[in-house]
Amino acid sequence: MNSSWQREIKAVFLKELNSELRTKSGLITASLFSVVTVVALAYAAYNTSLSGTIAAGLIWVSILFATIVSIPRIFLIEEELGTMDILRLTARPHSIFWGKSLFSLAQSIVTAFLLAGMFVAFVGQRIYDPTLFLVSIFGGSVCLSSAVTLCGSLVAQAANRSALAAAIAVPLLLPVVTMAVGATRGSLGAGFHQQAVNCALGLIAYAIASQAIGPGLFALVWKS
Amino acid sequence: MTHQTVADRFGYTRVVLRVEGLGKRFGDRWLFRELTFEVSQGQSLVVLGPNGSGKSTLLRTLSGLLPPTEGKVHISGDPRLSLGVSSIEMALYPQLTVLEHLEFVASLRDCDPRSDELIARIGLEHARDQVTSKLSTGMKARVKLAMSIQANPKVLILDEPGAALDDKGRELVASIAREQIQRGSLILATNDPSERRLATHELFLAA
Numbered sequence: 001m002n003s004s005w006q007r008e009i010k011a012v013f014l015k016e017l018n019s020e021l022r023t024k025s026g027l028i029t030a031s032l033f034s035v036v037t038v039v040a041l042a043y044a045a046y047n048t049s050l051s052g053t054i055a056a057g058l059i060w061v062s063i064l065f066a067t068i069v070s071i072p073r074i075f076l077i078e079e080e081l082g083t084m085d086i087l088r089l090t091a092r093p094h095s096i097f098w099g100k101s102l103f104s105l106a107q108s109i110v111t112a113f114l115l116a117g118m119f120v121a122f123v124g125q126r127i128y129d130p131t132l133f134l135v136s137i138f139g140g141s142v143c144l145s146s147a148v149t150l151c152g153s154l155v156a157q158a159a160n161r162s163a164l165a166a167a168i169a170v171p172l173l174l175p176v177v178t179m180a181v182g183a184t185r186g187s188l189g190a191g192f193h194q195q196a197v198n199c200a201l202g203l204i205a206y207a208i209a210s211q212a213i214g215p216g217l218f219a220l221v222w223k224s
Numbered sequence: 225m226t227h228q229t230v231a232d233r234f235g236y237t238r239v240v241l242r243v244e245g246l247g248k249r250f251g252d253r254w255l256f257r258e259l260t261f262e263v264s265q266g267q268s269l270v271v272l273g274p275n276g277s278g279k280s281t282l283l284r285t286l287s288g289l290l291p292p293t294e295g296k297v298h299i300s301g302d303p304r305l306s307l308g309v310s311s312i313e314m315a316l317y318p319q320l321t322v323l324e325h326l327e328f329v330a331s332l333r334d335c336d337p338r339s340d341e342l343i344a345r346i347g348l349e350h351a352r353d354q355v356t357s358k359l360s361t362g363m364k365a366r367v368k369l370a371m372s373i374q375a376n377p378k379v380l381i382l383d384e385p386g387a388a389l390d391d392k393g394r395e396l397v398a399s400i401a402r403e404q405i406q407r408g409s410l411i412l413a414t415n416d417p418s419e420r421r422l423a424t425h426e427l428f429l430a431a
Contacts, residue, residue, distance in 0.1 A: 004334050011331035015320065022319040022355070082315030086371075088289055090304050090332040 005095060012091065012099020016074060026070035026107055033069055034115040037062045042122035052190025055125050056181045060140065062119070063112045064177060067144045070107060074100050074149070075156035084157075093222040097153060097215045105145045112141035125188060132196060133187035139203030140180030146210035147172040153218045172210075179203050238265035239300070240378045240409050241286070246295035248278065248285055255281050256429055259295065263379070268401065268410035268422050273429035279413035280313065282429065283383045286411065300378055304333050306408075308372035310365070311383035318357035322348055322367050325356065326374065335375040342370040346396065361388040366396065373400060378408035386416050394418065 020026055041058055050058070078084040087096055116137045120127065127133045151172055155165045179199040186196020239262045247257035255278030263269055271279045284290040286297055287309045299307055316325060323339055330337035343352050346366035356364055365388045372380060382401070386394045401422045404410045412419060420426075 007331050007334065011328055015317070015324075015328050018324065019317065019319040081318070082313060083317050085289055085309075085311075085314045086316075086329065087332075089287065089307065089309055090329050092304075095332070 005092075008091060008095035009099045009102065012087075012096055013102050016100060016103035020103075020107070026073070030066045030070040030107070030111045031114070033066045034062065034111065034118060037066070038115065038118040038122050041119065045123050050123060050125060052128075052188030053185050055119075055123070055188050056185035056190070059116055059119050059184060060177055060181050063115050063137075063141065063180075064144065064173070066111050066115055067108050067141070067148055070111065073152070074104055075152045076161070079156050088222075093219040094215045096222075097149075097218040100153070101146070101149050101211070101214065104149045105142060108141045108145035108148075109138065112137050112144070127187060128189035129187040129193070129196075131187075132183065132193075132200060135200045136180060136183030136187055136196070136203070139183065139200055139207060140176065142207040143176040143180070143203050143210065144173070146207055146214060147176055150210060150214045150217065153214070154221055157221065176203070176206060179206065239263070240265055240306070241300070241411070242298040243286070244296045244298070246282075246285065246297065247293050248281055248290065249293040254293075257294075261427070263409045263411065263425075265378070265408055266405060267424045268405050268412065269425045269427055270420055270423035271411065271413040271427045271429065272415070272420070274431045277429040277431045279429055280311065280383050283309075283311065283381050283411065283413050284313075287381055305335060305375045306378040308375065308377035308380045309383075310368040310372040310381075310385060312365075312387055313383070314368055316356040316364055316367060319355055321353050321355050322359070323352045325367055326370060329371050330374060333375050338374060342374060346370045347392070362390060362393055365389055366393060369396065369400060373404070376407060377404075379411065380404045380408065381411045383413045384415075385412070386414070386419055398422070 041062070078087065119125065147169075151165060151168045154168060155161045158164045179202045182191070182199030183196050183203060185191045186193050186199070241263040243259055243261050246259040248255045249257075259282075261269075271282060273279050281290065285292050287307065288297070288303060289309075320328065322343060326339045326342060327337050330339075339352075343349055346369060348363060348366055351359060351363060356367060359367070365385070369385065372382070380400075382397070385397045389397065397419070401410050401412070401419075405422075405424075410422065412422065414420060
């Protein structure tokens with residue numbers, strides 16, 4: 001990647017970061033959602049020992065919704081504000097996608113680790129394989145970010161966004177959540193360990209594939 | 225929009241923008257159709273017409289912001305550098321400052337930001353570090369003008385540039401337009417008689 005691409009991607013990333021630090025909209029939304037969810041789950045599970053399977057499911061449902069409420073808007077907001085014209089006139093689609101994708105990745109990883117950490121602390125969930133737990137949270141959040149960013153980028157310019165978003169999101173998110181739950185469940189001592197490792201590897205493969213395909217798909221939509 | 229092999233396409237002429245059979249339709253209604261023209265260096269084209277005749281749509285199509293229903297637009301060079309656009313419809317990032325806008329756009333275009341020079345030119349030295357959500361409509365219009373001329377474009381497209389501006393702002397538009405005609409070409413949509421005087425050619429769109 002030459003310096004011209006790097007400069008463009010960095011400019012888009014820093015623009016997103018500056019806007020987010022000044023409005024704090026995504027950060028506040030994700031943080032409040034995470035705190036409320038974890039406190040509610042901890043209250044419901046008070047004096048109860050959750051199985052690894054249930055705990056993994058609850059963690060990933062919470063992370064999924066925390067991600068969905070904050071990330072998809074990074075493309076949509078450009079259309080709503082009317083600022084997409086600036087990008088169309090001055091930027092190349094790949095650098096827009098990469099810049100925004102990196103920002104949503106950072107946001108997603110922070111949200112996922114914050115939420116998972118709070119869940120473990122508040123619910124008192126025991127982790128049997130910390131490395132696998134970290135890999136599953138990291139890999140799952142990268143995949144979620146990729147899928148949600150791709151979905152947001154593809155539907156932002158469409159007239160009927162909601163229906164299209166649902167149609168695209170289900171096939172993109174279902175495998176991610178399934179693999180993430182499988183990997184996290186193994187790290188919490190439920191299910192077969194090898195199966196969990198396979199799920200973690202699947203997450204890594206999904207993350208690479210979506211990051212490779214995403215910019216090309218976005219460029220196609222952008223040009224049309 | 226294509227921008228390859230410009231030297232081959234345009235040879236030794238100084239044509240900077242070529243439009244071939246351009247048409248735009250919304251539903252069953254054609255706003256314009258079979259438009260074919262060239263704009264060369266030193267020329268200025270003023271697009272006239274009543275409200276709803278398609279002036280802004282034509283300018284957005286020439287800019288590549290709207291895909292044409294039929295026909296093609298060729299712009300000499302890489303449009304990111306050779307095309308400057310300022311319009312009422314274009315919005316600024318509400319959380320970025322005037323200075324950050326110029327630096328952001330320059331990074332994307334890979335050109336010299338000329339921030340100090342441009343901010344002085346548009347008379348916003350006092351507001352350079354203000355976020356644009358706190359600027360007036362006229363001040364925002366000036367920022368858009370600065371962004372549009374930042375890369376010294378060959379083609380400058382202005383959609384009703386004086387609409388939100390005071391007298392000084394209109395003088396700024398006139399001076400930018402005159403400079404642009406020296407450097408490249410200007411395409412302007414307006415209903416303002418004073419801006420109409422800048423034209424070397426006129427295109428009238430009927431409602």
